[in-house]
Amino acid sequence: MSQEPLLKARGLYKRYGKVTALNNCDFDLMPGEILAVIGDNGAGKSSLIKALSGAVQPDEGEITLEGRRVQFSSPLEARGEGIECVYQTLAMSPALSIADNMFMGRELRKPGIMGKWFRQLDRPAMEKFAREKLSELGLMTIQNINQAVETLSGGQRQGVAVARAAAFGSKVVILDEPTAALGVKESRRVLELIRDVRARGIPIILISHNMPHVFEVADRIHIHRLGSRLCVIRPQDYSMSDAVAFMTGAKVPEAAEVAA
Numbered sequence: 184m185s186q187e188p189l190l191k192a193r194g195l196y197k198r199y200g201k202v203t204a205l206n207n208c209d210f211d212l213m214p215g216e217i218l219a220v221i222g223d224n225g226a227g228k229s230s231l232i233k234a235l236s237g238a239v240q241p242d243e244g245e246i247t248l249e250g251r252r253v254q255f256s257s258p259l260e261a262r263g264e265g266i267e268c269v270y271q272t273l274a275m276s277p278a279l280s281i282a283d284n285m286f287m288g289r290e291l292r293k294p295g296i297m298g299k300w301f302r303q304l305d306r307p308a309m310e311k312f313a314r315e316k317l318s319e320l321g322l323m324t325i326q327n328i329n330q331a332v333e334t335l336s337g338g339q340r341q342g343v344a345v346a347r348a349a350a351f352g353s354k355v356v357i358l359d360e361p362t363a364a365l366g367v368k369e370s371r372r373v374l375e376l377i378r379d380v381r382a383r384g385i386p387i388i389l390i391s392h393n394m395p396h397v398f399e400v401a402d403r404i405h406i407h408r409l410g411s412r413l414c415v416i417r418p419q420d421y422s423m424s425d426a427v428a429f430m431t432g433a434k435v436p437e438a439a440e441v442a443a
């Protein structure tokens with residue numbers, strides 16, 4: 184690798200009692216790439232992305248962003264550094280509108296003399312921003328920005344979550360199983376969104392069990408096994424069954440594959 188990783192982790196450990204979810208785990212995300220993270224159930228994929236996005240704090244190890252050491256004590260801190268994560272369980276407020284959901288926790292407020300949290304919400308500005316972002320990402324099938332999220336289809340909801348991450352994730356967008364609950368058409372749209380985000384120069388970490396999706400969009404595939412990175416492969420060099428064999432331990436990668 185000639186370039187420096189944008190986001191890098193070395194020697195991460197995360198223990199939950201007797202379970203070691205991350206076991207001396209390394210990780211590299213290169214600028215502008217779609218990196219898929221795959222692994223068996225319980226391999227530690229979610230623990231890894233939670234550590235990278237501030238949702239859990241590793242017990243040991245080091246994370247660097249653009250060469251600078253970072254320690255996130257919450258997802259809010261990671262967001263402040265431009266790392267946005269869409270978790271498996273979409274963190275949305277169903278009763279709130281699309282625009283409100285896009286801004287959750289960082290609402291725009293009108294200027295005024297009062298303290299920040301007492302100032303009036305700037306609804307027109309938030310709606311304008313949400314509309315612009317959704318249209319940038321080709322999500323204008325959503326007609327009404329004030330529509331409650333609970334009235335959207337699964338695909339539209341996922342689209343809003345991805346749009347939110349893409350809008351605010353200035354450095355890294357992390358998507359945990361973004362197509363898991365979706366139909367064929369809706370999955371397609373989310374895969375297109377992922378490519379759109381990359382086209383804007385923002386790298387994406389995609390956690391997925393869906394091998395065809397992974398092989399379709401990923402530039403590289405990080406294979407996670409027993410709490411750490413087993414190897415990194417390029418989809419054009421291996422078949423899906425090779426990847427599954429690595430994941431499950433049925434096949435052991437060569438040294439060269441580990442360093443890819």
Ligand SMILES: Nc1ncnc2c1ncn2[C@@H]1O[C@H](COP(=O)(O)OP(=O)(O)OP(=O)(O)O)[C@@H](O)[C@H]1O
Pocket residue numbers: 199202203204222223224225226227228229230231
């Ligand atoms: N909060 C927690 N408390 C206790 N154990 C946990 C916790 N979170 C994760 N684990 C354990 O850590 C291990 C790794 O879990 P993790 O969710 O990271 O795996 P995963 O690869 O994302 O799995 P899946 O594909 O099934 O979502 C598992 O054995 C899991 O039971």
